[in-house]
Amino acid sequence: MIALLTTLLLVSSTLSHAAKVPDSLPLKKIVVDSSTNHILDTRYRRMPLPSKIEMPYLAQLRERVQRTADLSDKDEMQTIVALNGWVSAQWKHDGRNVPPLSMNACQILDKTATGVRYNCEAFARVLSDVLIAHGIVARVIQLRTTDQAYGGPGQGHIAVEAWSNSLKKWIFLDPQMNGMVLRNSEPLNISEISTVESDGNRNELRFQCSGISVEKYEEFLLQHMGYLITLIKSGTRDVLLTLSLNGAEQFLTFQGLPASGTEFTTKSVDFYPPVNETSMSFFFDRLISFDSVMREYDVRTKEDYVRAMPLFAAVPKFKIGLENTMPWFDHYEVSIDGKQWTNTKGAELHWTLHEGRNSIQVRSVNSRQMAGLITTMHITYGNDGSSHVMPGASH
Amino acid sequence: MRFLFVLMLLACGHIECALSAIPPLRKLTVISSNNHLLDRRFGMLPLPPSITSPYFKALRKLVNIDSALQSKDELSVIRALRHWTSVQWEHDGRYAPPLGTSALQILEQCKGGARFNCEGYARVLMDMLLAHGVVARVVYLKTKDAPYAPPGQGHVAVSAWYNAEQRWIFLDPQFDGEVALHGIPVSWIEVADVIKNGDTAGVEFRSAKATPQSYREFLQAYTGYVSTLMLIGGETELVTYRLDSTAKQYFTFQGLPSDGTTFAETRNDFNMPLNGTSLVFYSTNPQAYEQVLTKYKIVTNDDYMHYMSLFTAAPDYSVRLTCSMPWFRTYEYSMDGGDWKRIKGSRVAIHFHNGSNDLRVRAVNEFGWFGPITAMVVQYE
Numbered sequence: 189m190i191a192l193l194t195t196l197l198l199v200s201s202t203l204s205h206a207a208k209v210p211d212s213l214p215l216k217k218i219v220v221d222s223s224t225n226h227i228l229d230t231r232y233r234r235m236p237l238p239s240k241i242e243m244p245y246l247a248q249l250r251e252r253v254q255r256t257a258d259l260s261d262k263d264e265m266q267t268i269v270a271l272n273g274w275v276s277a278q279w280k281h282d283g284r285n286v287p288p289l290s291m292n293a294c295q296i297l298d299k300t301a302t303g304v305r306y307n308c309e310a311f312a313r314v315l316s317d318v319l320i321a322h323g324i325v326a327r328v329i330q331l332r333t334t335d336q337a338y339g340g341p342g343q344g345h346i347a348v349e350a351w352s353n354s355l356k357k358w359i360f361l362d363p364q365m366n367g368m369v370l371r372n373s374e375p376l377n378i379s380e381i382s383t384v385e386s387d388g389n390r391n392e393l394r395f396q397c398s399g400i401s402v403e404k405y406e407e408f409l410l411q412h413m414g415y416l417i418t419l420i421k422s423g424t425r426d427v428l429l430t431l432s433l434n435g436a437e438q439f440l441t442f443q444g445l446p447a448s449g450t451e452f453t454t455k456s457v458d459f460y461p462p463v464n465e466t467s468m469s470f471f472f473d474r475l476i477s478f479d480s481v482m483r484e485y486d487v488r489t490k491e492d493y494v495r496a497m498p499l500f501a502a503v504p505k506f507k508i509g510l511e512n513t514m515p516w517f518d519h520y521e522v523s524i525d526g527k528q529w530t531n532t533k534g535a536e537l538h539w540t541l542h543e544g545r546n547s548i549q550v551r552s553v554n555s556r557q558m559a560g561l562i563t564t565m566h567i568t569y570g571n572d573g574s575s576h577v578m579p580g581a582s583h
Numbered sequence: 584m585r586f587l588f589v590l591m592l593l594a595c596g597h598i599e600c601a602l603s604a605i606p607p608l609r610k611l612t613v614i615s616s617n618n619h620l621l622d623r624r625f626g627m628l629p630l631p632p633s634i635t636s637p638y639f640k641a642l643r644k645l646v647n648i649d650s651a652l653q654s655k656d657e658l659s660v661i662r663a664l665r666h667w668t669s670v671q672w673e674h675d676g677r678y679a680p681p682l683g684t685s686a687l688q689i690l691e692q693c694k695g696g697a698r699f700n701c702e703g704y705a706r707v708l709m710d711m712l713l714a715h716g717v718v719a720r721v722v723y724l725k726t727k728d729a730p731y732a733p734p735g736q737g738h739v740a741v742s743a744w745y746n747a748e749q750r751w752i753f754l755d756p757q758f759d760g761e762v763a764l765h766g767i768p769v770s771w772i773e774v775a776d777v778i779k780n781g782d783t784a785g786v787e788f789r790s791a792k793a794t795p796q797s798y799r800e801f802l803q804a805y806t807g808y809v810s811t812l813m814l815i816g817g818e819t820e821l822v823t824y825r826l827d828s829t830a831k832q833y834f835t836f837q838g839l840p841s842d843g844t845t846f847a848e849t850r851n852d853f854n855m856p857l858n859g860t861s862l863v864f865y866s867t868n869p870q871a872y873e874q875v876l877t878k879y880k881i882v883t884n885d886d887y888m889h890y891m892s893l894f895t896a897a898p899d900y901s902v903r904l905t906c907s908m909p910w911f912r913t914y915e916y917s918m919d920g921g922d923w924k925r926i927k928g929s930r931v932a933i934h935f936h937n938g939s940n941d942l943r944v945r946a947v948n949e950f951g952w953f954g955p956i957t958a959m960v961v962q963y964e
Contacts, residue, residue, distance in 0.1 A: 215731070215838075217730070217731055217835075218730075218833075218834045218835060219730075219831070220831045220832040220833060220834065221831070223831075223832045223846070225832070225845075225846065226845070226846050226847065226848040226852075227813075227815060227822055227845050227846065227847050227848070227852055229852075230623075230624075231623070234623075337610070337611075337612070338608070338610055338891070338895075340884040340885075340887045340888045340891075341884055341887055342884065422863070422905065423905065427863055429620060437612075437613055437614075437615075437616075438613040438616045438618065438959075439612075439613055440611045440613060440864055440896065440900070440961065441610075441611055441895070441896045443872075443887075444608075444887075444891040444894065444895040444896065445870055445872060445875065445894070445895070445896055446864075446865075446866030446868070446869055446870070446896040446897075446900075447864075447896075448864060448865040448866045448869060449863055449864075449865060450863065450864070451619075451620045451861065451863055452616070452618065452619055452620065453619055453620040454619065455620075458620050467845065469815070469818075469820060469843055469844075469845050470834060470842070470843070470844070471842050471843055472834075472840035472842055474840075475840055475842060476839055476840065477839075478734075478837075478839060481839070490733035490734060490735065491733075493733045493734055493837075494733045497731070497733075497838040500838065500839070501731075501835070501838045501839075502834060502835045502838065502839055502840040502841075504834065509816075509818075511815065511816050565832075567834075
């Protein structure tokens with residue numbers, strides 16, 4: 189591919205030799221009409237997700253949920269909402285009781301089945317693992333007030349954010365109160381909620397919850413819009429990535445105690461890396477070098493080059509390399525010209541364009557068979573009706 | 584680290600506490616800070632792992648830019664290298680150096696009378712900058728019509744990271760040129776903005792070989808796309824950023840296959856920041872929330888606030904440093920405007936004294952260039 193970079197050569201147009209090519213061949217062009225294909229954002233790799241979801245613990249958790257939660261025929265968003273509701277109904281909140289860090293979601297649920305009650309953190313830890321067990325990328329988040337540095341206890345709330353493939357973004361879930369926040373019927377994440385509120389459009393937010401009045405929930409949640417925090421990997425250890433909301437300053441303490449291991453960002457994309465995307469890199473089956481074109485077609489001038497172009501122009505027969513940002517990736521799928529999705533059986537596929545309008549769609553599928561975002565390209569191949577002769581060129 | 588989440592416990596109820604002689608609360612407050620999570624995408628740059636190899640030593644021996652080096656001014660060194668490269672041969676647009684020809688070999692051939700095009704200059708300048716510790720890459724500027732237009736749709740130049748301004752800057756060794764906005768050299772993406780917007784105020788097209796007007800006229804054609812090589816999935820691919828919102832993605836360049844091209848969506852995907860340093864603070868006297876509650880017999884929020892000065896964070900931290908600097912050598916820090924001190928390893932002990940503390944940290948590379956300074960002002964009182 190690097191060889192092609194040399195084709196930037198500037199050819200002198202002052203030479204008078206004529207190329208020995210016909211005067212009027214049609215030039216078939218490959219034109220990208222539209223594309224969502226782009227290089228991938230790899231920041232998601234810093235999320236401390238389990239390396240695989242086909243493990244006994246998550247299988248056990250999944251089985252446990254599905255004993256009482258009917259997820260059949262539910263799409264992704266309905267599944268997320270149902271799981272949020274399921275977790276919120278497992279016990280009554282008790283803010284004084286935090287589950288030890290050593291307890292996993294199954295162990296917390298074992299305890300709550302015997303009448304033990306836990307705080308918001310327990311709800312969040314259980315929902316995050318339940319979502320992951322179902323193939324949905326999720327993480328625990330912490331919301332803090334602007335007074336969190338030296339305010340007393342109660343400056344924070346713990347919840348979950350999950351990646352929605354259908355909405356192509358992260359959304360906020362509050363399993364303690366079966367809560368979500370919507371705008372125009374679309375679930376929002378915390379950064380979006382904070383922006384809507386700080387833009388003075390609070391009346392556009394729709395708060396959904398259980399066990400508490402909507403008004404109280406709204407007040408409670410908006411009180412905690414100082415900072416948004418989640419765990420990310422930093423070298424060999426985890427740190428707390430903190431997104432300052434509402435212009436809040438950085439801090440070294442939390443409720444008066446040391447806030448060790450905190451990193452700050454002001455960029456929403458650092459906190460909300462896209463996941464489950466697929467990208468394509470196109471490689472031609474047949475490469476032609478600029479120098480060989482010059483020799484073969486006796487090209488001396490720009491006019492020669494343009495006249496000869498139909499003879500050497502790129503032929504759209506591709507090998508396509510695939511990349512993804514999908515945790516728990518299983519396989520790629522492709523759909524050509526709107527036909528059925530098929531498994532590519534590898535990270536590479538071959539595609540030859542036909543004349544006219546072509547389309548290609550690719551997506552990644554995880555080991556729970558959940559498909560990620562679709563990358564689509566529409567490409568036209570053929571004579572676009574424009575002249576293949578350089579404007580103003582003399583024959 | 585998940586232990587931090589347990590601090591959310593909402594205490595309630597009432598008990599009697601018998602502690603007395605509570606000192607006033609002394610707070611640590613971050614007054615200002617540019618300490619942020621680092622952008623790790625600098626790892627996509629296909630840079631050599633080290634600049635101490637014999638190849639780069641040999642390149643350094645070829646140039647005499649002592650006065651610029653003595654000035655210790657990064658931009659002076661960059662410009663001196665650009666000028667040096669620009670006068671090594673007379674431009675000849677017909678000849679691109681063959682692939683696999685190193686900067687040393689190009690220069691050898693030029694001594695024998697060979698002449699090369701813009702790409703030859705760019706490849707030599709890039710390696711010369713790398714040899715002098717400046718992060719640089721070749722950039723391929725293309726016209727909007729590049730997919731199917733005749734030859735002449737591209738110009739090859741260099742983009743280098745300029746620490747003092749924390750930006751990539753456009754360097755044109757064929758023309759010994761650059762473009763400045765309000766006196767500061769800027770990247771090709773910014774130059775394209777200026778050209779497209781028709782801006783003239785504060786814009787300078789600088790070249791030692793062309794007039795400002797003719798240089799601007801030459802460059803303004805190449806505002807369709809800019810490409811550079813990046814590492815994607817372990818492979819070197821040509822990443823392209825569309826400078827014009829109406830420019831479409833493409834598969835061809837001048838009618839020929841443009842293999843392996845991938846498109847960047849955002850400017851930062853193309854011009855990612857680098858050479859930054861980030862600080863993560865770890866208390867040397869960590870206290871668990873539960874232990875505090877037990878030790879001071881705290882049950883209510885009022886108890887907690889009342890006794891906070893007894894258990895609040897001490898101003899002593901072990902600070903872990905990370906950086907986004909290729910060819911990293913060491914960290915340095917300065918307190919309250921004092922001299923820069925070298926840090927052994929990637930940890931430094933920081934004690935915040937009473938009053939305002941001015942903490943600055945920077946990374947230094949193998950050549951001795953230091954990256955952008957991370958500065959924090961922390962009040963302790």
